[in-house]
Amino acid sequence: MHKLKIVLIMGLMIIFCGIYVYAKEGIKKDELFVTGMEVVDEKEVIILNRIIEIEIKKDEKKDEKEILLLPVGVEILNKDVEQAIKDAVFDGLVSEQKGIVSYQIREIKEEGKQTKAEVVFNQGVSVDCPIIKEEEKDAWVLWPEGVEIINFPLKKMIERKIIKKYSGKK
Secondary structure, eight states: OHHHHHHHHHHHHHHHHHHOOOOOTTOOTTOOOEEEEEEETTEEEEEETTTEEEEEEEEEEETTEEEEEOOTTEEEOOHHHHHHHHHHHHHOOOOOOOOOOOEEEEEEEEETTEEEEEEEETTTEEEEEEEEOOTTSOOEEOOOTTEEEOOHHHHHHHHHHHHHHHHHHO
């Protein structure tokens, strides 16, 4: 019985470690950092807080302005996040900082025949996720092309909360 308790506790610790990303002292709770970047098929893939991958195309400087082309359904809400992304994409600067990822399902909205959930990460990036409902099947969440939550337990937790909020709205 004692060994079973230890195994259960260790299993729970592994699950929670997969969800938890620690923050260093002095970092604001809702801060987003570009913690990684790679080039895939002429698209920059940035990683925010080691959890959120977003494909970004860069449009070279037009009229001395650096232009980022984001996937459909993705919006940068914070000027500091936008600048950090530009620094990574145009200058190759990524942060060594580590921060936590917080999220809020801001709203479930109807757009014509489509329903979308707006998920806001760390008050800096907004992602519109379509909710797919087929006849006689449960609803499910479709992340926009070019957006990936690479922490699987966190991704599933967000999707469950979106579906719960969507089901409660009906």
